[in-house]
Amino acid sequence: xxxxxxxxxxxxxxxxxxxxxxxxxxxxxxxxxxxxxxxxxxxxxxxxxxxxxxxxxxxxxxxxxxxxxxxxxxxxxxxxxxxxxxxxxxxxxxxxxxxxxxxxxxxxxxxxxxxxxxxxxxxxxxxxxxxxxxxxxxxxxxxxxxxxxxxxxxxxxxxxxxxxxxxxxxxxxxxxxxxxxxxxxxxxxxxxxxxxxxxxxxxxxxxxxxxxxxxxxxxxxxxxxxxxxxxxxxxxxxxxxxxxxxxxxxxxxxxxxxxxxxxxxxxxxxxxxxxxxxxxxxxxxxxxxxxxxxxxxxxxxxxxxxxxxxxxxxxxxxxxxxxxxxxxxxxxxxxxxxxxxxxxxxxxxxxxx
Amino acid sequence: xxxxxxxxxxxxxxxxxxxxxxxxxxxxxxxxxxxxxxxxxxxxxxxxxxxxxxxxxxxxxxxxxxxxxxxxxxxxxxxxxxxxxxxxxxxxxxxxxxxxxxxxxxxxxxxxxxxxxxxxxxxxxxxxxxxxxxxxxxxxxxxxxxxxxxxxxxxxxxxxxxxxxxxxxxxxxxxxxxxxxxxxxxxxxxxxxxxxxxxxxxxxxxxxxxxxxxxxxxxxxxxxxxxxxxxxxxxxxxxxxxxxxxxxxxxxxxxxxxxxxxxxxxxxxxxxxxxxxxxxxxxxxxxxxxxxxxxxxxxxxxxxxxxxxxxxxxxxxxxxxxxxxxxxxxxxxxxxxxxxxxxxxxxxxxxxx
Numbered sequence: 001x002x003x004x005x006x007x008x009x010x011x012x013x014x015x016x017x018x019x020x021x022x023x024x025x026x027x028x029x030x031x032x033x034x035x036x037x038x039x040x041x042x043x044x045x046x047x048x049x050x051x052x053x054x055x056x057x058x059x060x061x062x063x064x065x066x067x068x069x070x071x072x073x074x075x076x077x078x079x080x081x082x083x084x085x086x087x088x089x090x091x092x093x094x095x096x097x098x099x100x101x102x103x104x105x106x107x108x109x110x111x112x113x114x115x116x117x118x119x120x121x122x123x124x125x126x127x128x129x130x131x132x133x134x135x136x137x138x139x140x141x142x143x144x145x146x147x148x149x150x151x152x153x154x155x156x157x158x159x160x161x162x163x164x165x166x167x168x169x170x171x172x173x174x175x176x177x178x179x180x181x182x183x184x185x186x187x188x189x190x191x192x193x194x195x196x197x198x199x200x201x202x203x204x205x206x207x208x209x210x211x212x213x214x215x216x217x218x219x220x221x222x223x224x225x226x227x228x229x230x231x232x233x234x235x236x237x238x239x240x241x242x243x244x245x246x247x248x249x250x251x252x253x254x255x256x257x258x259x260x261x262x263x264x265x266x267x268x269x270x271x272x273x274x275x276x277x278x279x280x281x282x283x284x285x286x287x288x289x290x291x292x293x294x295x296x297x298x299x300x301x302x303x304x305x306x307x308x309x310x311x312x313x314x315x316x317x318x319x320x321x322x323x324x325x326x327x328x329x330x331x332x333x334x335x336x337x338x339x340x341x342x343x344x345x346x347x348x349x350x351x352x353x
Numbered sequence: 354x355x356x357x358x359x360x361x362x363x364x365x366x367x368x369x370x371x372x373x374x375x376x377x378x379x380x381x382x383x384x385x386x387x388x389x390x391x392x393x394x395x396x397x398x399x400x401x402x403x404x405x406x407x408x409x410x411x412x413x414x415x416x417x418x419x420x421x422x423x424x425x426x427x428x429x430x431x432x433x434x435x436x437x438x439x440x441x442x443x444x445x446x447x448x449x450x451x452x453x454x455x456x457x458x459x460x461x462x463x464x465x466x467x468x469x470x471x472x473x474x475x476x477x478x479x480x481x482x483x484x485x486x487x488x489x490x491x492x493x494x495x496x497x498x499x500x501x502x503x504x505x506x507x508x509x510x511x512x513x514x515x516x517x518x519x520x521x522x523x524x525x526x527x528x529x530x531x532x533x534x535x536x537x538x539x540x541x542x543x544x545x546x547x548x549x550x551x552x553x554x555x556x557x558x559x560x561x562x563x564x565x566x567x568x569x570x571x572x573x574x575x576x577x578x579x580x581x582x583x584x585x586x587x588x589x590x591x592x593x594x595x596x597x598x599x600x601x602x603x604x605x606x607x608x609x610x611x612x613x614x615x616x617x618x619x620x621x622x623x624x625x626x627x628x629x630x631x632x633x634x635x636x637x638x639x640x641x642x643x644x645x646x647x648x649x650x651x652x653x654x655x656x657x658x659x660x661x662x663x664x665x666x667x668x669x670x671x672x673x674x675x676x677x678x679x680x681x682x683x684x685x686x687x688x689x690x691x692x693x694x695x696x697x698x699x700x701x702x703x704x705x706x
Contacts, residue, residue, distance in 0.1 A: 158616070177530070178549035193617050196531035196549035198579065199570035199680035206684070217552035226551065226579035229704050263511070264546050327552035331559070351582050 004150045004170045005211050005233050008064050008127065011035030012345045013228060015173075015213055016337070017238030018068030018130065019181060019247075019324065020044040025053055027246035027337055029060030034341035037128065037234070038063075043070035044108050047116035054124050064127030066152065069111035072133035072274070073187075075297035077106070082296045089304055092286060092320075098311035104296060104303040112136055122147055130154070133274070134186040135167045142168075152213065154184030157193060161204040161212075172208065173236060174200050176216030180239045180265065180326030182276040188269065188298070201230040219328035221347020228352075239326040240344075243334040252318030254334070256281060262329035271322050273301030279329060282319030283308070357503045357523045358564050358586050361417050361480065364388030365698045366581060368526075368566055369690070370591030371421030371483065372534060372600075372677065373397040378406055380599035380690055382413030387694035390481065390587070391416075396423035397461050400469035407477050417480030419505065422464035425486035425627070426540075428650035430459070435649045442657055445639060445673075451664035457649060457656040465489055475500055483507070486627070487539040488520045495521075505566065507537030510546060514557040514565075525561065526589060527553050529569030533592045533618065533679030535629040541622065541651070554583040572681035574700020581705075592679040593697075596687040605671030607687070609634060615682035624675050626654030632682060635672030636661070 016023065016031040018041035028038030040057055042050040050067075057065055086100045093100045111117055111131070118136075121129060122143050129144055130152035144151060145168065154173045155161040161172050163186070175184050176197025185192055195203065197216040204212055214227035215236035224235040242249050243257055256262070261279040269275045270287035273295045278284055283305070295301035302322075309320040325332075333340060369376065369384040371394035381391030393410055395403040403420075410418055439453045446453045464470055464484070471489075474482060475496050482497055483505035497504060498521065507526045508514040514525050516539070528537050529550025538545060548556065550569040557565055567580035568589035577588040595602050595610055602610075609615070614632040622628045623640035626648045631637055636658065648654035655675075662673040678685075686693060 176549055176551065177547075178552050191617060193680065194530075195680050196529055196551065196570050198529065198550050198576060199531050199572070199684075202572060202575065202681060202684055217549050219552070219555060222583050223551060223555065225582040229578040229582055230575050264544060327546065327548050328555060331552075331555055 008037060008150070010037055010234070012341055012348070013234040014224065014341065014344060015039060015066065015234055015236040016241050017215060017236050018066060019238050019242070021322070022242060022247050022249050022324070024246055024248050025056035025060060027241060027244060028057050028065045030246050030337035031241070031341055032061045032063035032065045034338040035345070036341050037066055039066035039068055039130070041068045042117070043068060043132065046109070047114065047120040050117060051120050051124065054126060066128035066130050067121065067126040068130045068132060069117070069136070070108060070133050071111045071131045071136050072298055074110045074113055075106040075273070075300050077300065078296060081294065082300060084293070085296050085301065086304060088290070088293060089308060092308055093311050096311045096315040096317065098314070101304060101307050104300045106297070106300050107303045107306070108299045111140070118143065121149070125149060128152060130173065132182065132184045135163065135169070138167070155204060156183060156185045156200070157195060158203045158207045160186055161208050165208045165210050169210070171211045171213060172204060173213045173215055174204050174232070176200050178217030178327040179215050180277045180329070181324035182272065182274055183267070185275070188274050197227070198230070201227065201232055205231045217326055217328045219331035221344050221349070222351050223328070224344060224348045225351040239329050239332055240340065241337060242325065243332050244337040244340060246337050250321070253321060253323045256323050257325060257329055257332055262325065262332070265325055265327055265329060269301070270295055271302065271305045273298030276322070276324055277326060279323040279325045281321070281323055282317070283321070361390060361503070363390055363587070365694055365701070366587040367577065367694065367697060368392060368419065368587055368589040369594050370568060370589050371419060372591050372595070374675070375595060375600050375602050375677070377599055377601050378409035378413060380594060380597060381410050381418045383599050383690035384594070384694055385414045385416035385418045387691040388698070389694050390419055392419035392421055392483070394421045395470070396421060396485065399462070400467065400473040403470060404473050404477065407479060419481035419483050420474065420479040421483045421485060422470070422489070423461060423486050424464045424484045424489050425651055427463045427466055428459040428626070428653050430653065431649060434647065435653060437646070438649050438654065439657060441643070441646060442661060445661055446664050449664045449668040449670065451667070454657065454660050457653045459650070459653050460656045460659070461652045464493070471496065474502070478502060481505060483526065485535065485537045488516065488522070491520070508557060509536060509538045509553070510548060511556045511560045513539055514561050514563070518561045518563050522563070524564045524566060525557060526566045526568055527557050527585070529553050531570030531680040532568050533630045533682070534677035535625065535627055536620070538628070541627050550580070551583070554580065554585055558584045570679055570681045572684035574697050574702070575704050576681070577697060577701045578704040592682050592685055593693065594690060595678065596685050597690040597693060599690050603674070606674060606676050609676050610678060610682055610685055615678065615685070618678055618680055618682060622654070623648055624655065624658040626651030629675070629677055630679060632676040632678045634674065634676055635670070636674070
C-alpha cells in the first residue's frame with residue numbers, strides 16, 4: 001500500500017497543500033523541483049482553466065505534482081435562506097456604499113458533477129490527484145486509477161478514513177482541526193468531533209491500512225518529525241507556504257499573516273458556506289454575530305462573501321478577504337519555496353538525527 | 354532551566370495527569386514507582402484531606418510525585434443566574450423524581466484563597482506542585498520554591514505561557530484543545546484560540562525558555578515521541594490512565610470509555626461551569642441545548658451538575674457523570690499502571706530507535 005507513495009520518489013516527506021486562490025503552478029513546481037510534492041488546486045476553476053494550470057506546472061517541472069479537486073455535495077439552492085443571508089449582509093455592503101447582490105449562485109462546480117474536468121484529468125493524467133470535501137464517484141476513481149494517477153482524499157475522522165479506504169483511494173490526508181482553510185469533512189451538517197492532529201493520526205491508523213499524510217498546524221521540521229513518529233508517511237503544509245513569493249496571496253493577506261491576527265484563527269462557515277479556518281479579520285468578527293443564522297450552501301455563500309470582499313476592497317478595506325490560515329500561522333516564514341523546502345528538510349534532519 | 358525537571362530522574366519522560374476524582378494515591382505511586390511521574394489532584398479536597406492523600410502516596414512510593422491544585426478565580430455568586438440555571442435543570446431532575454437543589458454553592462475553594470492548603474504544602478513539601486486554571490500568588494510561589502518544590506502550571510496559549518514564566522514557575526504544562534477534563538485557561542471568559550497541541554508546543558517554545566510538558570490527545574509511545582520531537586521534555590497523559598485498576602473511575606465511566614461515546618468527546622462548561630472535555634453522554638447532550646444560557650461560575654455550576662448526576666444514578670441512570678476524556682479516548686487501554694508505563698516506554702523506544 002505504501003508503494004504508490006514511495007514511487008513518487010520524494011526526497012523530503014512533504015506535501016505543499018493545495019490552496020485554491022493562493023497556490024500557483026509556480027509554487028507547486030518550485031516545491032516539486034525541491035524534492036517535495038507541490039500541489040495545484042482546481043476547485044475554483046473549470047476544466048479549461050484546470051488544463052492550463054496543469055500545463056503551466058508541467059512547463060516548470062518534470063517532477064510529480066498533485067492536482068486537487070473539490071468533491072462537495074452540489075449546493076442545494078434555497079431562495080429564502082439566500083435572501084435572508086443577503087439581507088443580513090446588506091448593512092455590511094452599505095458601509096462601503098455598495099448594494100448586496102440581488103441573488104447568489106454556486107460559483108464553483110463540484111468535481112462530482114463535472115464531466116469535462118474528469119475527461120481533462122483522464123487525458124492529462126497527473127501523477128497525483130487529491131479530493132477534498134468527500135469522494136468522487138466510482139467511475140471517476142476507476143478512470144483515474146487506470147491512468148496511473150495516485151489518488152488522495154482528505155479525512156477529518158476515522159469514519160471518513162474508512163470510507164476513503166473502501167472507495168479504493170490510495171492515500172488518506174488526515175486533516176486535524178488545526179488546519180487552515182476549508183475543513184474537508186464530507187458532510188458539514190454532521191457532528192464533528194473536531195479532532196486535533198495528534199489524536200486523529202493514531203485513530204485513523206488503527207482503523208485503516210492506507211498510508212496517511214498528516215495536515216494541520218505543522219510549520220517546521222519538528223512538526224514534520226512529530227507526524228512521522230505518529231505514523232504518517234509525510235506532512236502536508238499550507239500556511240507555511242502562503243508567504244512564499246510564488247504564492248498568489250495579496251499584500252493584505254501577507255500583512256495579516258505577519259500581524260497579530262495570526263495568533264487568533266477562527267473556524268467559520270460564514271465566508272464560504274463551509275467551515276474553514278481563517279485569520280481573525282472583519283469577516284470573522286461579523287461571523288461571530290450571526291447567532292443561529294445559517295449561511296447558504298457552499299459555495300453559494302461564497303458568492304456573497306467574495307462580493308462583500310470586493311466591495312470593501314474597492315473602498316480600500318481589506319478585512320473581508322478569505323484569509324485562510326492554520327493555527328501555526330505565527331510561525332510562517334517569508335522565503336522562496338525552494339529555500340523553505342530546504343530549511344524544512346534540514347530541520348527535520350536535525351530533529352531525527 | 355531544564356535542571357529541575359532532570360533532577361526528578363524520570364526513567365520515562367511521562368507525567369500521569371492529575372485528575373480530580375479519578376486519579377488516586379495508588380495510581381500516582383504506581384506510576385512513580387514505574388519510573389514516570391505520578392500525580393494526585395487536590396483541587397476537590399481541603400487541606401486535611403490533601404495531607405492524607407500526600408501521606409497515602411508517600412506510604413506507597415519513595416519517588417517524586419506531583420500534587421495538583423486548582424487556582425481558579427474564586428467564584429462570584431450570582432443568585433439570579435443560579436436560580437435561572439436551576440430552573441433550566443429542573444425538568445432533568447424531575448425525570449428522576451427529584452427536585453433541583455434550592456440553592457448552589459462553590460463546592461471547592463480555590464488554592465488562591467486557601468491558606469490552610471498552602472501551609473500544609475509548605476510543611477509537607479511535595480517534590481512537584483502543579484497549578485491549573487491560573488497562577489497562585491507570589492507569596493505562595495515563593496514559599497513553595499523555598500521548600501524546594503518544583504512548580505508547574507498549565508498554559509493553553511502563548512500568552513498564558515509568558516505569564517507563567519514571568520511568575521517564576523519552573524515548567525509549563527502545554528495543554529492542547531485535545532485534552533480531556535478541564536481546560537486550564539486562566540480566564541474562561543476570554544477568547545480561546547483553541548490551539549491543538551501540534552501548534553501550541555511550537556508557539557510556546559518560541560516565546561519562553563521554560564521546559565514544556567505536553568498534554569492533550571497523547572495515548573501511546575508514538576504520541577510521546579511526537580511531542581518530544583516538538584521540543585517537549587515529557588508527555589502528560591490522563592485519559593490513558595482512566596481505565597487502570599488503580600484509578601477511581603466507576604464502572605459506568607469505564608464502560609463509556611470503552612464504548613462508542615469515546616469517539617465523540619464534547620467540550621462543555623455546563624457540567625462544572627468551566628469548559629471541560631467529556632465523553633458524549635446525557636449531560637453533554639443536554640448541554641448542547643443550552644443555547645445562549647450561561648452556567649453559574651465554576652465551581653457553583655458543578656454543585657448542580659453533581660446533584661443531577663446523583664439523582665440520575667439513584668434511578669440507575671449513569672449518563673450524567675462528569676466522564677472527562679480527551680480526543681484519544683478510543684485508544685485507552687485497561688491495564689495496571691505499572692504495566693502501562695512499561696508498554697509506553699517500550700513503544701517510545703520502538704519509535705525513537
